[in-house]
Amino acid sequence: MGEIGLASAITRIEGRFGVHALARGDTSERRRSEIVIATKTSLDRVIGGGLAAGEPLAFVGPPSVGKLSLAFRAVVGAQAQGGTVAWVDPNASFDPRAAECAGIDLERVIVVRARRDAVALATAAALRSEGFRLVVVDAGDPALGGIDVDDLAPALPAVRGSPAAFLVVAAKRGRRVAVPAVVFERVAWERRFDRTVGWSFSVGATRGQSPLASRVLFHVTLDGGFEGDEAPIDRAEVAV
């Protein structure tokens, strides 16, 4: 019985809680600083310091609100730790120029333009690989070749214990799968002389993920400004 019984037990646990839910006794724990990817924006206060390896997070909000800008910040954060990033892009909408403007090293981004059915496979493979620090799925608009968050359900068991953090950028939350999400909402347009010169948006946690802050404000201007809620944290180019 021995090994097979143990295998069955572990299979059941992994089936329920993810493939890396169990670790061998000699596996050393990684320090939290090693597993958290900071975006270095006010968002970190909402999501408890940053995106953690082995945990999913969704950026949910209407189009052109600022989700990708912050996702790019997360990519920069992951690369700052020496990691490679997998960007799953069913919509083929990844803009290299905007990414480079945001400070992303394109050499360390692998873009997977998987079609709808293959998105979960690509995501799961990237999460199971030990090669990536962050896996981003830009779900896009389902009407235009994108996917629903629900379509990622088969990949979610691979998240736990993965060395990569998992970020989904989507317009709507999933109905069947519960992925912790932060919600992006446009607060106001900034107009000058009848021209739109920027906007502000808020990002809020949905389930009190951080006791420190539940909502932060960002402000985007067309001259490339991008500021957090309180004191300007830093400025980054943003594609608008």
Next chain:
Amino acid sequence: MRDPVTLAIVSSASALVHARLLSTLHAAVPRVGVLDPGVFACDLAGTEELLGAPARVARRVLARCARIGVQVSAGIAPTPFVARVLAERTPAGEVRAVEDGRAFLASLPLDVLPVDEKVREELRLLGLRIVGDFAELPRGAVFDRFGSAVARAHALARGEFGDMVRATAPPRRIRARRVWDDAITSHEQLVFALRVVVDEISAALARDGLAALRLELRLDREDAGSLRIERSVLPPTRESTALHRSLRWALEERTEIGLVTGCALEVPEVEAARGRQIGLFAPDGARKEEAIATARYLRAKLGRGVVLRARVANADARLPERASEWLEVTV
């Protein structure tokens, strides 16, 4: 950094004697490469403390070879090429050593260099008779006129080309087996059970300083014949996780595995394990190879034009499609 030291062993041996010599050398020194039939290069860098001075090691090797009835000659030099040339010019049963490879080669005829006869003839027409004359030529001029193969020979002539000794697998089999009382029926159970087997293989590879290049898995089944799975491991690795993942992917491609009662995992092809360059201040820099391996897997699964890397070609282009280029992920 340790000074490179290579011991070359040369014998005019038949294929049978070659195999016996190879196993004798594997028993005596840790890193043995085969240059040609009957010609071996042993990397002795850093072994002095453990094995003794290179000359002493060479004499011990000669004595071992003599015990199996093969007379060999040995040369000790900083590079495999110089050591080989030296050993070829040493009488059987003797050991010679040189410290300055370039000075040793300088007086030898051009025939010792691994270049085409046509090139050799051209060099003679240019008035070059010995290796020393050839080595004096400027490196750039040699490359421009003759190309990279002759430029490599030029580096050899200067005693510079410290080509790594490509270690061969020791003749023993790297193999692990398991038999299970209860048949395994699901992929997940099998993948889990294979972890132990892969760990064993990984430890065996680590002991020998080798990386697996190919894996052969045989699954013994109760309800059908044995199932054989072959996997190429790219990049070659001895890491348990990578080997295990490779097998898992192979199994995932099969819808039915049947009732598996045992397995045998073997590494039929290996190469010397190479260290990974870990980027400074980049704790995960070493994982890049894993990322590329995953990208290749996805490319194999999803086809061309799906797994890509982007590059900004013209940041000022008005049209986005002209601003960037998309490249297949290859290396």
